[in-house]
């Protein structure tokens with residue numbers, strides 16, 4: 001009888017260990033990205049492009065963003081938008097945020113308020129004409145302007161956290177490494193979609209950050225979500 005009890009106890013213990021082992025297996029093989037997605041704490045960045053649209057670089061960038069399912073932010077110069085309205089319409093169709101970067105790429109706080117307002121409102125009216133809605137986000141050229149102190153309060157100024165100086169760096173790897181070595185959750189990355197190397201760098205940055213589990217969002221999502 002005692003022997004029977006011993007066998008029964010061993011059988012029950014084996015069953016408990018087997019259950020624990022299978023439970024352990026069920027929770028362990030989840031990679032970092034899945035954990036972040038499940039917990040709702042996915043890291044976010046906003047990648048922004050100034051000075052376009054450019055007739056060659058911007059369409060190539062848009063194709064690459066679409067292929068990767070990535071949303072970006074474009075701060076366009078009025079003069080360039082006027083030359084390339086179809087590219088603006090493609091940005092809108094792809095779901096990117098389109099912002100104002102003044103009509104002539106001017107330093108807004110180096111001119112009268114009236115002149116600054118003209119530079120900003122000209123682009124707002126132009127985009128309203130091209131895509132049916134005016135932007136509410138403004139990236140002041142050179143980062144030199146404060147929408148609260150210097151101008152129309154309804155425009156929201158967008159600056160940046162990471163500036164890899166892509167405009168004077170002819171090596172895409174260098175540009176990408178400057179961003180990747182310092183990027184953190186919630187950062188705004190500054191690039192320019194008027195250089196081939198900047199487009200190449202953008203793809204390097206995006207591919208690496210997607211692998212690290214980052215999500216690319218609009219500046220609006222970063223500011224208000």
Ligand SMILES: [Zn+2]
Pocket residue numbers: 050051101105141142
């Ligand atoms: Zn600029």
